[in-house]
Amino acid sequence: MTTELLRATGLEAGYGRVQVLWGAGLAVGDGETVVLLGPNGAGKTTLLKVLMGLLPAWRGEVRFAERDVTPLRTDHRVRAGIAYMSEIGCFPGMTVDENIRIGGQFVPSARLKARMSELYALFPAIAERRDTLAGSLSGGQRKMVGIAKALASQPRLLIMDEPSAGLSPRLVKEVIQVLDQLGSDGLSLLIAEQNVNFLNLADRVYTLDGGRIGFEGSVAAMHDDDALRRAYFGLK
Ligand code: ATP
Numbered sequence: 001m002t003t004e005l006l007r008a009t010g011l012e013a014g015y016g017r018v019q020v021l022w023g024a025g026l027a028v029g030d031g032e033t034v035v036l037l038g039p040n041g042a043g044k045t046t047l048l049k050v051l052m053g054l055l056p057a058w059r060g061e062v063r064f065a066e067r068d069v070t071p072l073r074t075d076h077r078v079r080a081g082i083a084y085m086s087e088i089g090c091f092p093g094m095t096v097d098e099n100i101r102i103g104g105q106f107v108p109s110a111r112l113k114a115r116m117s118e119l120y121a122l123f124p125a126i127a128e129r130r131d132t133l134a135g136s137l138s139g140g141q142r143k144m145v146g147i148a149k150a151l152a153s154q155p156r157l158l159i160m161d162e163p164s165a166g167l168s169p170r171l172v173k174e175v176i177q178v179l180d181q182l183g184s185d186g187l188s189l190l191i192a193e194q195n196v197n198f199l200n201l202a203d204r205v206y207t208l209d210g211g212r213i214g215f216e217g218s219v220a221a222m223h224d225d226d227a228l229r230r231a232y233f234g235l236k
Helices: 044-052 074-080 096-103 109-122 139-151 169-184 196-201 219-224 226-233
Strands: 004-015 018-029 033-037 059-064 082-085 157-161 188-193 204-209 212-217
Touching: 004 044, 004 188, 018 033, 018 044, 018 059, 018 188, 033 044, 033 196, 044 059, 044 082, 044 157, 044 188, 074 082, 082 139, 096 109, 096 139, 109 139, 139 157, 139 169, 169 188, 169 196, 188 196, 204 219, 212 219, 219 226
Parallel strands: 018 212, 033 188, 033 204, 082 157, 157 188
Antiparallel strands: 004 018, 004 059, 204 212
16 A cells, blocks of 8 residues: 555444444555445445544544544544545535535635636536536436535545445446546545445455455455455356
């Protein structure tokens, strides 16, 4: 791995008295794309929320850019350079423009203006719809608004929760292409997914099951493991 950007260790967390994460941890290197793979209910969303400070860690530590961010509020983690795209991704009751402005709320206004021009150049389809409510766009366009909103804060690391959710296979391909481009441009990505097509992007993979990390390694190493191959690729 290159220089480490994110490192989470020994995370325990849950809801009320229900524990969901049992000592989970992962790392993302600077410029790396990491895919967190796991079935429904494995705890992927819970883990990402703890990384973002949207849910408190009962135990464990989150470090970002060599700094312990575990005690920091979500907005301070965003200012530190982490962006988060939830499964929904954007606010459907707000226009495209408003969504992106919210994503960039901590960016100085002159810089945000330039940033928005860059983002609209990257996503021409939503540029044409900037005054349209995000909720009335197609699923694929809504996803692009979500990505643009997250990128507006000029993050070093983009954390995404199931970017494939609700998309047709064709649109999933489009999203993968966009993420591939962002990764090539140097953005670090942590993507929680069930869709194995995202493994094409991955420098490294973690599997999460029952709130615990099972496997960590390359996609090739995953293929070499009989149990993982059967579980995730449906192959014998
Ligand atoms: P999915 O792909 O279905 O989103 P996931 O891997 O992201 O799954 P989580 O959403 O983190 O999994 O859920 C992990 C466990 O925590 C599940 O058993 C779920 O029922 C439970 N859970 C999630 N959110 C809450 C909540 N707000 N209150 C109580 N339990 C919750």
